[in-house]
Amino acid sequence: MTSSVYPNKDVIAASKQVVNIFCNKEDSHGTKKYGTEEWCADNYGLKCEDHVKNHPEKSNKHFPKGTIPNPTTILLTPDGETEMWRKTGKAEGKELCDAIKEAVKKTGAGIGRDEYKFMTEKLAKAEEAFGGNKVKDGIAACNDVIKTFGKMPAAKPMIEKAEKKLDTANEYGREQIAKSKELSTGGDIEGAKAILKEIYANYKGLDCSKEAEKEMAALPKAK
Amino acid sequence: MNRFVLPVLALAATAALAGPPDKPAKVPADSIKWATSWDEAIREAKERNVPIHVAYHKDN
Structure with missing residues (x-):
């Protein structure tokens, strides 16, 4: 054989x-x-x-x-x-x-080898990107999995893994926004702005990016 | 002159006697992917919701 x-x-x-x-x-x-x-x-x-x-x-x-x-x-x-x-x-x-x-x-419905390979490679790429602070790449890799296989019922566990990674990134972005608020309250407007700019630019596609944009608009002007 | 020529000739002769290095085989365009362990096989099969194909063999 x-x-x-x-x-x-x-x-x-x-x-x-x-x-x-x-x-x-x-x-x-x-x-x-x-x-x-x-x-x-x-x-x-x-x-x-x-x-x-x-x-x-x-x-x-x-x-x-x-x-x-x-x-x-x-x-x-x-x-x-x-x-x-x-x-x-x-x-x-x-x-x-x-x-x-x-x-x-x-x-019953299952995931083929090629599709599974695509998903596991994308999730591994996302893991590496988030770990290496390449947030944009991590978000893109997770979105590739969700957009490509979101409608495949058998892919649900893999989709959930991708969504969990995005949730974790979003949570981190929100923590950074909270940190920027502390800086702003303490008078460090430029420091707060720098954090918000980074979250807005690198976390696009996640809620925290939109929230960072709003917070930036609401910042008092630096003296 | 011989001081330089002889070692070069010796090296060339050694290389000729050794023959060409082993050429790696051609990677198949496609093949069955075998799991390396039972743990890997069961974890992947559950995650993909697919059966496990087990091949028991013994060389003749």
């Missing part, structure tokens, strides 16, 4: 509708270089140590009688607890694609 079924384009397309895990306790495949990366010579994108480690973790559960027919393909529910389909012996490409299609249908 490693050389015939898994490289098949229809199988690759079907594999994007599930999460795939490879279990093989052989550690003698050697490695192969791909550009700057090095993977198991038999399994692109995986290291021997990973497929060796994956094998014993669930094999007792999946093969309670102890014998593991080779190969065996199993489809599980998303929590990994319940078997939806099993094939002992080689699963042909079409057979595997059909089984995946049926399991996906039974599971």
